[in-house]
Amino acid sequence: MPSYSHSKLQTYQQCPQKYKFRYIDEIPPPIRSIELHLGTTVHFALEKLYGRARLGQITSLDDLLKFFRDKWDEGYSPQMRIVRAKTTASTYFDLGRQMLKDYHWTFYPFKQSTTLELEEKFLFPISEGQEIRGIIDRLAKNADGTLEIHDYKTSRRLPDSSQIHNDAQLALYEIAIRHRWPETGGISLIWHYLAFDKEIKITKTAAQLETVKRNTLGLIARIEAATSFPVQVTPLCNWCEYKEICPAMKK
Numbered sequence: 001m002p003s004y005s006h007s008k009l010q011t012y013q014q015c016p017q018k019y020k021f022r023y024i025d026e027i028p029p030p031i032r033s034i035e036l037h038l039g040t041t042v043h044f045a046l047e048k049l050y051g052r053a054r055l056g057q058i059t060s061l062d063d064l065l066k067f068f069r070d071k072w073d074e075g076y077s078p079q080m081r082i083v084r085a086k087t088t089a090s091t092y093f094d095l096g097r098q099m100l101k102d103y104h105w106t107f108y109p110f111k112q113s114t115t116l117e118l119e120e121k122f123l124f125p126i127s128e129g130q131e132i133r134g135i136i137d138r139l140a141k142n143a144d145g146t147l148e149i150h151d152y153k154t155s156r157r158l159p160d161s162s163q164i165h166n167d168a169q170l171a172l173y174e175i176a177i178r179h180r181w182p183e184t185g186g187i188s189l190i191w192h193y194l195a196f197d198k199e200i201k202i203t204k205t206a207a208q209l210e211t212v213k214r215n216t217l218g219l220i221a222r223i224e225a226a227t228s229f230p231v232q233v234t235p236l237c238n239w240c241e242y243k244e245i246c247p248a249m250k251k
């Protein structure tokens with residue numbers, strides 16, 4: 001049965017040709033961006049922090065930053081692509097440190113809720129013929145039994161309210177949780193925009209979740225019916241891993 005992640009669906013919306021490179025031709029991304037390395041390393045650090053918190057251990061800021069540095073060095077390669085002018089790898093490393101410092105300061109001692117799962121993969125049937133898969137950064141439970149789906153963003157752009165309300169990613173995660181545990185009560189969707197030390201929290205109604213599901217099925221139907229995958233040139237091409245082999249980028 002074909003399965004779709006939010007990022008796979010988003011890739012098609014961004015550029016059908018990029019979708020073809022990645023998911024039909026299955027060409028491994030030839031390069032890794034510094035933004036991806038930053039995001040992955042910060043996620044590792046927060047997973048470590050909450051993994052320890054589940055065991056009743058509080059991670060000091062020094063330990064968190066040391067872990068971040070070790071993971072950064074382990075995964076870093078000088079071949080990583082840096083697009084933004086006047087930035088270097090150190091710019092991103094320092095940004096990651098600042099994000100973790102702010103997060104540690106804001107949420108210490110990390111007992112606002114009880115962590116149930118960390119970086120947990122899920123797969124659920126959105127129809128009889130298609131599945132949705134994803135990874136929830138942190139699933140937590142409040143004292144009143146309601147759940148929280150947390151997602152960490154390392155982007156340097158803060159979305160506005162309408163973008164948050166129209167975002168399908170965490171809504172699909174909520175649908176997955178409700179599929180797994182149909183008796184679940186309230187669920188909050190929480191984005192942590194770490195570069196801004198900002199937490200954005202919303203809830204969805206059953207009707208809104210139904211709309212997300214319907215739109216997602218519509219998008220999947222368009223992808224599965226597609227017979228051509230045109231290029232879609234936008235400023236995001238600068239960050240595209242396939243820029244070097246893209247026909248639209250040939251001079």
Ligand code: SF4
Binds near residue numbers: 231246248
């Ligand atoms: S470089 Fe731009 S047009 Fe080409 S595949 Fe990537 S996103 Fe699409």
